[in-house]
Amino acid sequence: MMLRRASLVIISCLVLAACVPAEEFDNPGFVSGDGTVTEWPVEARTQALSLVGTSYTGDAIDVTDYRGQVVIVTTWYAACPPCRAEAPLLVELDAREDVQLLGVNSRDDQGTAQAFQRNFAIEFPSIDDADGRALAQLQGFVALNAVPTTLVIDPQGRVAARILGEASASVLTALVDDAAGQ
Numbered sequence: 561m562m563l564r565r566a567s568l569v570i571i572s573c574l575v576l577a578a579c580v581p582a583e584e585f586d587n588p589g590f591v592s593g594d595g596t597v598t599e600w601p602v603e604a605r606t607q608a609l610s611l612v613g614t615s616y617t618g619d620a621i622d623v624t625d626y627r628g629q630v631v632i633v634t635t636w637y638a639a640c641p642p643c644r645a646e647a648p649l650l651v652e653l654d655a656r657e658d659v660q661l662l663g664v665n666s667r668d669d670q671g672t673a674q675a676f677q678r679n680f681a682i683e684f685p686s687i688d689d690a691d692g693r694a695l696a697q698l699q700g701f702v703a704l705n706a707v708p709t710t711l712v713i714d715p716q717g718r719v720a721a722r723i724l725g726e727a728s729a730s731v732l733t734a735l736v737d738d739a740a741g742q
Contacts (some may be wrong), residue, residue: 570594595725599735600718607718609701611662613687613694616670621685624717626660628633630739631713632732635695635702636686638676642726643708647680649729654684663687664694699703
């Protein structure tokens with residue numbers, strides 16, 4: 561009887577494991593967002609986002625320094641497959657004069673984060689969020705384990721949109737253009 565129960569438990573675990581995408585095994589702790597896009601109409605954006613931290617180079621970062629521009633805030637880490645896939649898009653958007661990008665990385669050490677940034681020619685700063693303070697400031701907008709999450713901040717500093725998971729070029733560009741026009 562005990563052997564039969566143990567066999568059922570093992571079979572159940574194997575069946576459930578087959579339902580998990582292979583990338584979950586290759587990247588422990590990785591939780592993919594489902595691509596959900598949420599937009600907030602101008603009248604629903606009640607207050608400006610507060611986000612401060614320190615970059616991997618030791619520079620102070622404060623999102624209020626970029627008022628008047630659209631700001632894209634992205635959570636990322638080096639081993640995240642969708643983060644790697646969307647890096648070229650973020651670099652392209654960062655080249656725009658009316659857009660500023662800020663990264664938030666709560667998983668990587670300085671060497672790993674900077675190697676990722678060099679590899680993808682990323683020039684925008686990222687907050688070293690090893691202590692979780694930046695994610696705490698984003699509470700209500702960013703799911704702790706859904707990486708990447710992208711926030712589009714309007715020129716007044718308010719969250720205009722959010723993407724949970726990898727951002728597509730057409731969707732993110734449209735969200736940025738919408739936020740810039742408001």
